[in-house]
Amino acid sequence: MRGPQRPAPFPDGDPPLELTTFVGRSSELAGLAAALGEARLVTVTGVGGVGKSRLAARAAAGWGAGAGRVELAAVRDPQFVEYAVVEALGLTDHTARLPRETLLEHLAGRPALLVLDGFEHLAAACAELTADLLRKLPELSVLTAGRRPLGLAGERLFPLAPLGADEAVELFTDRAREQGLTVPEGPEVRELCRRLEGIPLALELAAGRVRALSPAQLAQRLDDRFRLLVADARGDGAHPVPGGPPARHQTLRTAIGWSHELCTPAERLLWARLSVFAQTFDLEAAEYVCSGDGLPAEDVLDVLSALLVQSVVTREDTPAGPRYRMLDTVRDYGADWLEAAGDAGRLRRLHRDWYLGLATWCELDWFSPRQHEIARRVEAELANLRAALEFCLTEPDEAHLGQCLAGSLWFCWVGCGRLAEGRRWLERSVELESEYEQSRLKALWVLGYVAILQGETVPALAALRECREQAERAADATAVAYAEHRSGCLALVGDDMAGAETLLRSALERYQEIGELNSNVLMAQVELAMTRAFQGDLPDAVRLCQDVRQVCEDHGERWARSYALYVLAYAAWLDGEPARARELLADCLGHAHAFRDLLAEVLTLELLALVTVTEGDAAEAAVLQGAAARLWPSVGLPLFGSAHYNAPHERCAALARQELGDVRYEKCVREGARLDRATAVARALGHERPAEGAGKRALAPADRRCPDDGKRKPAASPARQDRAGRRRAENVRRGWDQRA
DSSP: OOOOOSSOSOTTOOOOOOSSOOOSOHHHHHHHHHHHHHOSEEEEEOOTTSSHHHHHHHHHHTTGGGEEEEEOTTOOOGGGHHHHHHHHTTOOOOSSSOHHHHHHHHHTTOOEEEEEESOGGGHHHHHHHHHHHHHHOTTEEEEEEESSOOOOTTOEEEEOOOOOHHHHHHHHHHHHHHTTOOOOOSHHHHHHHHHTTTOHHHHHHHHTTTTTSOHHHHHHHHHHHHHHHHHHTBSSSSSBOTTOOOHHHHHHHHHHHHHHHHSOHHHHHHHHHHTTSOSEEOHHHHHHHHOSSSOOGGGHHHHHHHHHHTTSSEEEEETTEEEEEOOHHHHHHHHHHHHHTTOHHHHHHHHHHHHHHHHHHHHHHTSSTTHHHHHHHHHHTHHHHHHHHHHHHHSTTOHHHHHHHHHHTHIIIIITTOHHHHHHHHHHHHTSOOSOHHHHHHHHHHHHHHHHHTTOHHHHHHHHHHHHHHHHHTTOHHHHHHHHHHHHHHHHHTTOHHHHHHHHHHHHHHHHHHTOOSHHHHHHHHHHHHHHHHTTOHHHHHHHHHHHHHHHHHHTOOHHHHHHHHHHHHHHHHTTOHHHHHHHHHHHHHHHHHTTOHHHHHHHHHHHHHHHHHTTOHHHHHHHHHHHHHHHHHHSSGGGGOHHHHHHHHHHHHHHHHHHOHHHHHHHHHHHHTSOHHHHHHHHHTOOOOOTTOSSOOOOOGGGSOTTOOOOOOOOOHHHHHHHHHHHHHHHHHHHHHHO
């Protein structure tokens, strides 16, 4: 199977590790590899439970980081297909551009395999997206897995048949062995596998029953139920009903239904209720949403454990802790039972209540030492949070809860790099009428904040103005403070330093009056510090950010602290302390990258480049500028189009060009532009520093030099190097002051 020959396009979107052994399918894998070598669009088709997803994931694993896999089963709104693809591939974009533009830019010129799994209910949207990507990206291949084709020209179909007799027996005995049971490969097992027609999901469900029933007993019970199902499906007892389900679909439904019948009443009840979760869930959520009315909360764990043994539910260990999932076919069966019982609406509301509560708790706990934990938790729960948002925004009289949920997730949209998706939810929520003014006001100021960070001045101003006017009429002091704060932020990036300072000081006073203290309040103080620094009052800026840093240390806050460190690093550099500035920026960059905060990352890279040229390594500084230039299109207007924010970039470029010359400078910039985000951050954090007292200036490792650059100037003495660094800093400071 061919693989990528260039830098991996999906550094954060590798296919997942398999949790169970992969049995058989060697000929199918070879055939799928051959199909992918001959066609750019291949669709694996087959009945539910036949192993389409597993085969596609296995094939994608051969591409390594050159493949990105997207699970679409939990996506309900076709408009969110592209957002789901961007999210699954680990791409981050803060701008207002459509996610398709992000995909096209990121994949341009790179051999890659995009895997779309479970697209049946979104076939039209997926077909349109796939056609456009294939048309504009000649080196892209697409592998889809579903029960139907996409229906595009040039699509190569790869029908997946059930397992052969020997492979079916191997899978059954292997899954039984995973439970600590040894099942002989005798005629009874072969007969059971024949009755199940080699469908992997049916075999796994049957293997989950071998603790209680022998293979012969399983086959007998299955046969009895299958005869009843077939009889019900025949119009006159001899001929199938026209348009009825295909035989293998009947077999799978029979196997699932038979497994369902063998469950205890409590297990059947939990099976149905768990179907409200999108993708994965944790035990706490299951206990809250699924307990009551015949299933005490204290029994949920035991019943869930029984479903795990029976392969109805599977467990995954994730960075957010243990989580559980149901396969789509099994979930659909449970959802049918839930609907038939007339309990689906109540369970969806309980699901919504849990995730609204989770978002509220995470928002409050964001201002704590658990920020990174919360970022991981929200990432794990995104599918469920989206489902809760969709429910709120489509159900009558639920709009205010959707506004509350979309607003409470501001830390997810802003702090965890999901501005584009957040803006879409926020815009949908504020379009709806709501009798709860407070929820809508919060959604408005968060929408304004998101739009500012995307560089969208007009919609940001409109949202904040509406929020301010309505908040004043409603006497909502909190909303007034936030609207004023974000208006000050808008003035800051627009180079209106006097206006920004007035608004931010007023907002901070309002926060103090209402007793508000959180990451947003600290960011207001950092932004005020930036206005002071840009107006030449560096001591005041340092004082403000040192105060923020101390509060962050006291509360374990890391996100707002990163921005305070950025300002302190700028001050240290202006004071002729590049080593201190680098130390602060490294701390800032590490946390910004962990939070997927592209804005903090790129600002830090720009300032690191200036520090680096001050230290005497113009080539490495140019490389860092190139890396930052690659990130800016995903952030928005470079340096906000602000003369103040742009001054370090211009001074760094001028000094580096003077040192390197135009040709070599541009070559180093191009080298940096080839670095992906993770590599650029790792390089910036790993930039070597000279040992204390070493008789040479700071140099990048040999393999990080600009291409074809084998010449180096003689090393300066430590004293001369220190004087040179201070002179460079002084020269740049003069230029900055003149600019400001």
